[in-house]
Amino acid sequence: MANQTSYGNVKHVVYISTDISDLCNHCNYNIGSDGYRGFQNSINHYINDHGYQLLHVGSETGTDSNGNPFNSTVAVVGK
Numbered sequence: 001m002a003n004q005t006s007y008g009n010v011k012h013v014v015y016i017s018t019d020i021s022d023l024c025n026h027c028n029y030n031i032g033s034d035g036y037r038g039f040q041n042s043i044n045h046y047i048n049d050h051g052y053q054l055l056h057v058g059s060e061t062g063t064d065s066n067g068n069p070f071n072s073t074v075a076v077v078g079k
């Protein structure tokens with residue numbers, strides 16, 4: 001049961017996206033600053049360094065400043 005995600009016990013969630021660049025909620029690690037590689041490293045960082053679980057992975061469609069649609073990949077981690 002230890003590896004099973006239990007949403008009821010999640011008290012803190014973090015939203016990660018290929019479209020955002022931010023600092024980790026807990027340290028000065030750069031989140032999402034290097035495209036897809038940064039995205040996966042960011043998820044691994046939260047999981048391995050801060051004990052988070054991956055709750056959700058999906059895609060989003062947004063609009064850039066020129067009105068052109070773009071897709072981004074998002075992940076939500078929590079603990």
Ligand SMILES: [Zn+2]
Nearest residue numbers: 024026027029
């Ligand atoms: Zn961190």
